[in-house]
Amino acid sequence: DTAVSQTPKYLVTQMGNDKSIKCEQNLGHDTMYWYKQDSKKFLKIMFSYNNKELIINETVPNRFSPKSPDKAHLNLHINSLELGDSAVYFCASSHSQRNTEAFFGQGTRLTVV
Amino acid sequence: QQPVQSPQAVILREGEDAVINCSSSKALYSVHWYRQKHGEAPVFLMILLKGGEQKGHEKISASFNEKKQQSSLYLTASQLSYSGTYFCGPTPRSNDYKLSFGAGTTVTVRA
Structure with missing residues (x-):
């Protein structure tokens, strides 16, 4: 069983769109x-x-x-996507x-393209 | 405020040793260390809870000097599998809801 699962794994979308990323954990954690991890790996x-x-x-x-x-769930919704939002998002x-x-x-x- | 890690990157040959330093501007309760391999999620290595305490994971150990607000990660007799980016995450108190990381240190181990 996956402890922390995110969906989707990949997301390609156009500028200006709205998208959501879902996260679920089955570890009984409270936090x-x-x-966000950019191309320079800064977490x-x-x-x-x-x-x-x-x-x-x-900020x-x-x-x-x-x-x-x-x-057990923490979702992330992003409105009006911009090129600079391109990154890997970790829950x-x-x-x-x-x-x-x-x-x-x-x-x-x-x-974001 | 993010911790400061040094060096930013290090290249090793198998069997060599390296030290990664992590410092914080705030008083610390604990320090987390994680390793992230390319294309994967960060994975927990160890937590240090007391000043001066050393912990180990394989041939990777760490120390924590709470007076100096610093922690160091020691890679001993490095193996190819040690390659990755190492992150420290200091926490200022026991029930901290902010696990904050810095820019990480990229370690490349070559045969």
Whole structure:
């Protein structure tokens, strides 16, 4: 069973479109994250949710809107896609109180053309 | 605020050693280390929770100096499988909801 799963794995879309990436974890974790990794491999945190509540929003354009319907899911919706949004997006989860490892999803490679 | 890692990249021959340093501008509670192979997701290596504590994973070990707000990752007798990008993720407190990484260090091990 996959611990953290993201869909889709690849996403190619045109500028101006709206798209969503879904993430689910079956580890019983209470904290979930979205990261953006650009071509230089910099792994930048975008959002952090704890028990469905937004905790961290790292100066991400408001075209990006995360939604957490329950503790096991954290989706990312992106409006009016721009060329600069092309990157690999990773979802991750961890347990906040145990300071244990974070598990990452396989990543979604978004290409905006 | 992201941690600062050095060096940015290192090339090794099999069997050589390397050290990757990670420093933070904030007081630290713990430091996570992850490795990401090309085209894959980052994978957990270890967490260091106490100052001065060393942990190991295969022939990869790490130390944590909370006074200096630094951690170092030691690759000993490197193997081809050690190639990848290494990320440190320092956390300032025990229930931190922000696992933040830096730019990483790319390690290439050649035969």
